Amino acid sequence: MKIIAWKRDRLEELVELWNKELAVDFPMRKELFIQNSFNDVNVSYEGSYIAVDDQDHVIGFVVAKRWQETIDVKMDPKRGWIQVLLIDSTHRGKGLGTKLLKRAEAQLKGNGVEEMQLGGDPFHYFSGIPDQYKNAQKLAEKHGYTKRVDTYDLINHLDKKYDLPVDNSVVFSILKKEEEVDLILFLERCFPGRWVYETMKYFEMNGDGREFVVVKKKGQIIGFCRINDSHSPFIAQNVYWSPLFEQEVGGIGPLGIDANEQKQGYGLAIVQAAIAYLQERNTETIIIDWTILVDFYKKLDFNPWKIYGVYLKDLK
Template sequence: MLLEPVSADRIDDLVQLWNEEWGSSFPMREALMIQNVLGDPNLLEEGTRVAIDEDSNRVIGLVVSKQWREKKDGLDFGTESGWIHSLLVSGSFRRQGLGNRLLELAEDALLNNGVRQVHLGNDFHRRMFPGVPETNPETMLWLERRGYVRQAEVMDLYRDDEKAEPEPLPEGNGVTFRLAEESDAGELNAFLTRCFPGRWSYQTLHYWELGGTGREFVIAEREGVMIGFCRINDSHSPLLAQNIYWSPLFEDELGGIGPLGIDERYRGHGYGLAIVQAGIHFLHARGIRKTVIDTTAYEDFYGKLGYRPWKRYVRYQKLL
């Protein structure tokens, strides 16, 4: 068995391996694999390897590690946290120590680069999973025996409006909703930096750099002042967003809603649910009737709008 760095030459093989193991529930696409592995500036190359069977030259395993490495516009989110973005071994090569070897390689690389706290999934940006899929209890036990500690549970929610009337745009209550435009970039960036500093503001900077036009953001305004935002995604978005990763499972186009947030000075007036309704409205206008809200613990909140649990995940971490 050989270990080699991830390269574009192996992407097709990695997609094939992923779909052999996960394709029925988490179907992988070449564009998503490239975007979330090779395309992430926070990839930790020495902690990322492809396992190759020497006899067949077949890809039989993968581990991908990440750490905050992009020094961007003065942003610095620290290097003591790291992520194991993905760890995958072919079913026919399990119980031979390959998973252990890949995990140890990733942990050693993270530790050598100053990481003290490792998270499974939930990368700062361009992650595959927000945790370990709940459908894999054997994997969870395997990880727990290696020192990983269960932290929290999150879920993806789903709503199907195929037979429903189009969602109207919310009105009244002193707030208006509209899609952002390119000219809103500066104000939106400033709003996120002030109200939601961290990964949301960082991800939005990437959005504009990738050619975003604003159509992926619903803006809430009160008396002409921006008080909230909601990200919406579809197949035309400049980045494959996590709430539409698994859209190949559907015959019709899948839309995504989130992240979203309201300035804390304006909370308690129902604007949060209203901006989700506005997001659904704009996706309906594009002909999209199925939507996912990803990575949330707020089942009751979104349940008021008819969202139901779809996929569940468990977050884990380990102190090195």
């Protein structure tokens, strides 16, 4: 067995191993793996590793990330992430997972990382460790990680038609390209951090606005909701696993209403608008990822689909 550097020329084998172990729940596409595990600038190439056996076959890998963007958004520069740690099931129980995890942590620590998170990285696959992977959760706990919260992916199979909500105090619309700056300014004011970053990335990757529903009051944006489908400019987090379905899958989220405008029904209404727009685009199933608001989305017929444990560890 040998541990070698993170290299794109191993793509085929990495995706093959992923699908051998995880495709039943999380089918991987090469395009998605390149997007999230090679092209994301936050990938730590020096902290990510591939394990190969004596015949040079890939038998495991770990992808580590730390914040490396130069754009100015409020993200924690001391946070590090393990995007995924995966060992071939025929090579488990021999300490290989521990070895890869420790190497990745040591490398990130050497680069100034003070707090580790499992999943939840920029261009993540998982918001935490999937609940059904109990052994992975146990391994994390053994290595000093503690679970903070459970997060959910929710699903709605759209058994009925949803209409655009009617509320005379506000207007719902799809964002126009020329409103890009208005949206970024709204997000910087109301939701600084990750959602600003993701929106900037969206426009950088040629987004034209069709993936945002906005709600305006007196012409000003007071809320937003991201919607995704197979035509979005990159594979968005809530449609990652759409190969599990035969029908067109859409995604909703993130979303938010200006704190000064909450509790007036606009939050639920923008979700309803998002569903209506996605239905117009022939979506038959909608997924909402990475949320704790199960009761809120239940009001619009979303039910839990996948559960993840969010694990963190202090590296100081």
